[in-house]
Amino acid sequence: MSELNEMSCEEFADLAAELALGVLTGRERARAITHLDQCDTCREHVRQLSLTGEEMLGLLPSREPPAGFETRVMGRLGHPAIARRPKRTRRMLATAAVALAAVACGLGGWGLRGAISAPSAGNPHTAQASVRTAALLTAGHQTDGRIFLYNGSPQWLYMAVDMDADMSNGMVICQLEASDGHIITVGSFHLDGGYGSWGSPDPLAAGDVTGARLISLNGTVLATASFTAAK
Amino acid sequence: MGIPADRLPDETLLAGFGAGDADLSLAFVRRFQRVVFGVALTVIGDPTTAEDVAQQAFERAWRHAQVYDSRRGSVRAWLTTIAHNLAVDVIRVRTSAPVDPQDLPALLTAMTDTPERFAVAHDNAAGVRRALAALPAGQARAVAMAGIYGMTARQIAEVEGVPLGTAKTRIRDGMEKLRSAYLREDVGDE
Ligand SMILES: [Zn+2]
Numbered sequence: 001m002s003e004l005n006e007m008s009c010e011e012f013a014d015l016a017a018e019l020a021l022g023v024l025t026g027r028e029r030a031r032a033i034t035h036l037d038q039c040d041t042c043r044e045h046v047r048q049l050s051l052t053g054e055e056m057l058g059l060l061p062s063r064e065p066p067a068g069f070e071t072r073v074m075g076r077l078g079h080p081a082i083a084r085r086p087k088r089t090r091r092m093l094a095t096a097a098v099a100l101a102a103v104a105c106g107l108g109g110w111g112l113r114g115a116i117s118a119p120s121a122g123n124p125h126t127a128q129a130s131v132r133t134a135a136l137l138t139a140g141h142q143t144d145g146r147i148f149l150y151n152g153s154p155q156w157l158y159m160a161v162d163m164d165a166d167m168s169n170g171m172v173i174c175q176l177e178a179s180d181g182h183i184i185t186v187g188s189f190h191l192d193g194g195y196g197s198w199g200s201p202d203p204l205a206a207g208d209v210t211g212a213r214l215i216s217l218n219g220t221v222l223a224t225a226s227f228t229a230a231k
Numbered sequence: 232m233g234i235p236a237d238r239l240p241d242e243t244l245l246a247g248f249g250a251g252d253a254d255l256s257l258a259f260v261r262r263f264q265r266v267v268f269g270v271a272l273t274v275i276g277d278p279t280t281a282e283d284v285a286q287q288a289f290e291r292a293w294r295h296a297q298v299y300d301s302r303r304g305s306v307r308a309w310l311t312t313i314a315h316n317l318a319v320d321v322i323r324v325r326t327s328a329p330v331d332p333q334d335l336p337a338l339l340t341a342m343t344d345t346p347e348r349f350a351v352a353h354d355n356a357a358g359v360r361r362a363l364a365a366l367p368a369g370q371a372r373a374v375a376m377a378g379i380y381g382m383t384a385r386q387i388a389e390v391e392g393v394p395l396g397t398a399k400t401r402i403r404d405g406m407e408k409l410r411s412a413y414l415r416e417d418v419g420d421e
Contacts, residue, residue, distance in 0.1 A: 048410050055413055056378050056379070058311055063273075065285060
């Protein structure tokens with residue numbers, strides 16, 4: 001059993017920091033990794049050192065990038081048209097941001113903060129977080145808002161409405177349609193001069209939502225949204 | 232009103248970025264470009280190469296947004312790691328030493344001297360920052376050379392003019408102190 005090459009935990013501890021920082025090379029690295037494969041204690045030790053190293057990188061000073069940086073990044077990723085978005089959309093997004101910030105700050109008891117700062121428990125599971133978004137359309141196919149479904153942990157949805165100003169003041173109701181066709185009412189919010197937004201933890205699994213609609217208190221459907229099937 | 236989209240949570244912006252939403256993508260880049268560029272510039276030193284690396288970092292984040300796992304750490308930490316890995320790859324192929332030890336005290340001061348950003352939200356970071364400030368100078372330099380510039384113990388021994396064993400011990404002892412501080416703050420959180 002006792003191969004000359006084998007490393008003890010004590011020996012390993014001398015190299016753990018170098019391994020965690022990615023600066024161990026050659027034979028030392030190979031032997032250390034072999035030890036790691038069979039020793040839970042040392043693996044946990046290295047994990048803590050890696051997180052510590054990441055925390056140290058978080059202390060590096062931020063620096064203003066050269067002018068035009070964001071435009072070049074966006075161009076590189078195929079978003080060239082950022083500059084000419086209509087004002088209306090911006091205003092709407094801003095409204096949505098308010099609602100979402102309120103939700104994220106813990107209304108309903110599901111603040112994101114705790115969820116994201118919790119250190120890993122070594123769970124190898126990989127989260128598949130994504131946002132699905134769909135336009136809210138009136139019967140005349142005019143875009144009146146947007147609904148977002150965030151399929152992460154926690155899941156949430158929010159809706160931002162920007163109807164023509166003469167349209168409505170007052171309460172509207174948001175409903176979701178599940179893949180089996182049933183409809184649930186998830187909440188209501190107030191439109192003011194045609195604007196309003198609202199967010200909530202997603203009551204359905206986000207992947208199970210196929211559509212949404214906005215109705216007035218008297219039951220008139222004001223707008224509908226439909227999500228393309230989740231892959 | 233004038234509340235910007237950057238009030239959205241980091242995860243939301245990242246998810247929107249990965250999904251190709253133009254507004255959320257722009258907000259994401261705006262929120263994190265200083266952090267990403269700061270990492271690249273610190274490691275690389277040359278602004279032109281640093282910008283290229285920072286752009287690559289965003290591109291990589293965009294490609295891998297789907298596999299970001301919030302339980303592994305914050306979006307900021309994830310992006311920082313991506314930018315750091317790319318930056319270290321760049322300086323590793325250089326023949327010159329990645330950093331002059333003479334320049335390290337200024338960097339270490341910058342890293343340990345910015346309490347306002349870390350005072351409230353980042354308790355682990357605050358602990359690591361305090362511990363880094365308290366390290367003996369040789370250990371602090373060794374930890375920075377290995378952890379930030381990706382230098383091996385042998386390279387550190389060379390630029391510092393100390394035996395290899397001394398360089399290795401400095402890395403180990405320095406990192407262990409930071410780790411203790413990190414864990415202490417972690418427990419204090421709960
Ligand atoms: Zn062991």
